[in-house]
Amino acid sequence: MDKPWKREPKLIGQLWAVVRYELLWNIRKKKFIGVLIVAFAITTLNLTLPVILRRTYNMPIEANPDYVISNSGMGGLMLFLFALVTVMNSISGEFEGGTIVPLLTKPVSRTLILIGKIVAAFITIFAAYLLLYAYMIVGGTLIYGSQNNLNLTPLCILGDLLSTFVWVSIILALGSLTKNTILTSVIAIMVFLAMNIGSSIISVFTESAWMLHYLPGNGAAGYIKVVGQPMVYAGSISTGTDNITKMIIQYCLHPSVNVTYVKVEWRGGTPQGGLSSLLKELYSEPLSLVLFRAISVAAAYIIALITLAWYVFKRTQILE
């Protein structure tokens, strides 16, 4: 009857139990596997399409040592989809399926259960990104020759994870509040679309781009400008929480550039110097500040929303 483990179960063992419970679920989710396959398919297309096109027109395949670095940093949609399929039902699904009842009556606290679920989501998405980057590096090296700046890859993965976890925390908070997977997904998708479409509109047509610095998603669009040199319009960059990796790369390669925000302004008549004459410069900031701010905003969202999810989850009564 009186076994030592009955008196004091080890927290770390209990945490691992929750992580295992969740990991086994994550990797068996059909939607997750689907998104992983799509991500691999897109990476494959990205790698091979130029080759195929050049082959068709009998053009030589040029070595491109910057292939990997210029393709690092996943698109906002991919980040969002990984977050969505991994955690959309992590909390709500337990309520809908009634599995929350046996789970919460085990001798683990709700706090530990939530931590375990987040750790499992981290491991799952981390593993997926690791595979995708490894695939891109191997494929890129085989097709475009040896690659530069591969030492930045760990930072890229970290940046992508941070970006993804902003969405993860939004979805977890929604799941904890609604306890309904469909509602959670619909609201999350609406937020994602609003942040992407909305941010473009605000960024391009208004002078309020500054407020995008504090919202999740794509953020304000700006242009990279080397201090003391004229603006290069080709070097455009998005500065939201979805683009942390792109900004990390830019910062590591050109630490002292500025980001200049612009808006489109119609001055009447026909534009003289092409498209660029339509752009009005708003203000500039050092990229270091922009990057630091995006990382801080992402961290703030993650902490605040996970705290919210935890607070609600901790207090929920199980009526199911």
Added chain:
Amino acid sequence: MDLAIETIDLTKKYGSLVAVNRLNLRVIKGTIHGFLGPNGAGKTTTIKILVGLLKPDGGRAIVLGEEVHGDNPRARLKIGYMPELPKFPRHLKGWELLDIYGQMYGMPLQERRARIKRLMEVVGLKGRENDLIGEYSKGMQQRLGIAQALLSEPELVILDEPSLGLDPVGMVEVREMIREIAKDGVTIFLSSHLLSEVEQVCTHISIIHRGICLAEGPLKDIISKISGTAILEVEVAETPDKIVEAVKRLPFVSNIHVEGSKVMIETNADGDVRPQISRAIIETGGTIIYMNVKMRSLEEAFMRLIMKSG
């Protein structure tokens, strides 16, 4: 007396509906305690408070000496709980689920292995432990529910309608299993609709109706207290008429009727009245061939109690 479960004026409301109304339960350690009540009586609600799924609106609950309040994992360490119609993650295999739950109790690997193997045999899921729970039938999930409740060899096992959805063989098996674990001194608290099941396995019962506890105590006491005492079945050799007259005159006899050569005597006395009855019959010159005390069934007691409380 050591109590495994004690509630003091426990109250739970759903909006304006009072599901549990100042309930005072006392479950003695080492007993098999049946928790009876019609549909919607508040059994599941009470149990959910005991295991920390619901917060009471008033009163207290003490389980194995630990006050139940909020999310208290320590209090759950010594409890095995099987929910009403349990649902488990469909994507896990039977043994995976038990292994993970075992880990949550802090059971070491070797112990988990041995225990899971044993339990799968006991609940009749041997050979299916590698199947996904999503492929289990309702009854198999129920069996898995029993297995996970017993997994950590808990001091207190709370079963919410353990035989719901089981086939007749399964029901008998559950009954035997309950008796078996009770032998080790484990306290079992089970809610049920099946009065005959409760009657067969429980030593103590509580009867709850509309959230109020109507009766509680040892099974036999409850039955006799509610339905008066026993019915005496007496078979006599001849002339029952004279006998009926004589027996009727006894102060503790409340009713009497004759079925052929048998006289059924309802009494409302405490204690054994067989000597007085046999004396009365013999004094009239009758001959007693056979005498038997028939206990009323729990069902009868239950119906009476529920009817009386309206």
